[in-house]
Amino acid sequence: MTSRVAELAHELRPLLFRLYYLVRRQAPRHSLTLTQGSVLSELIRGGPRRMSVLAELEGVRLPSMTDVVGRLERDGLVTRAHDPADGRAVLVTVTDEGKRFHDELIRGREEFLRERLTAVGPEDRAAIEAAIPALRRLLTPVTTEEEVASR
DSSP: OOHHHHHHHHHHHHHHHHHHHHHHTTOTTOOOOHHHHHHHHHHHHHOOEEHHHHHHHHTOOHHHHHHHHHHHHHTTSEEEEEETTEEEEEEEEEOHHHHHHHHHHHHHHHHHHHHHHHHSOHHHHHHHHHHHHHHHHHTSOOOOHHHHHTO
């Protein structure tokens, strides 16, 4: 790894973390953990999911997912029921309140970003917009050394 790549990683990590932290704090009734928010988003995007699938998606063990879903259920954001296809499995579904909460959360976060983007100059907005494709590629896993070398 070149020293410039290492420097870039060193500069980028705290900036991304701080921006994420600031955006996340804009949430109304902010009381969700990262995992709870991720599970809620997954249920809204993908529909009802088995508890075991949610655990796998989040990279946690089933007992941990049971705790996560339990909290979301206590807050009225999801419901649990036996999977009609397999009565032994638990199916988690987002509630109407969960959808409303998620929409409110997203609106608050996007409004915060709109205010920040409006406050910077057009050159900075253009630079941020131009960086979006590259930032998206950072989310794509690199699987082989050959792929790394080709970049």
